[in-house]
Amino acid sequence: MVLLSLRGTVLSCGTGVLAAVLFDKDGTISHSEPMLEALAKARVFHCLELADLAQRDPEGHRFLADLLHRAYGLSDEGMLPSGTMAVASRDHNLVATATALVQAGLGWPEALAMAETVFARTDDLHGQGSESRPAPTPGLRPLLEALRDAGVPCAVISNDHVEGIESFLAAHGLGRFVQAIWSAEHQPRKPDPDAVHGLCRELGVAAEHCALIGDANSDLRMARAAGVPVVLGYRAGWRRPAELDASFPQLDHWQELSVTAATTPPGPPSMASGDSRPLGISSPID
């Protein structure tokens, strides 16, 4: 019987069999902040250039810049982990951009067209095309290896597109560890709990036997609503630590998580101590 253990405490999992681990991507398995920050700043730059308010309406120019910074979650302290760039899909970010342009005085058709132009200009800065290429978060690979060795399938559930998820995994040799993905192209998307059920169907497992790890409350609450018994918050994916719902167990490094062979029947589906032995992982830092 395989279970996860967090800082030495076994996380009991429904009937006791850990069937799969579902990972969020951005801010969880992927250190995406430098890429997303560069992309957000490029979108602000092109919005301001196209809106062309600097000379004729300097106050409007500053207002629009401020709106866009807040819409994207940009700040001197780092990206907001719960902000639009960090959490939302490309099309939701596009609507957020158009909404900021409307608030700066444009009509909706013009705002939407301008946002689409800005995104077309900056799409190449997303993902592996960025000079600030996303990298796996430290210590991830040994955890994935331990899960593979224990026969536990892993999957990625993200609001990035299929191409973005697959190119990240391929760029870092992680594709071999991931049996399924659920992307922005899948329906329904995160944070609908049925996104979890859809991914579990692809894996051939029940959500009630899974673990899900994410860096946003929307991920964690989705998993709980879907009936996932082990739901963990990952806090180390951003310069500004994610402020996560304290009712979920949380970790700051993959080393805190280990794959464990439990030797006693599990308790109820919550954190519970149990007799267990480690299966050979405690991840060195990548």
Ligand SMILES: [Mg+2]
């Ligand atoms: Mg995330």
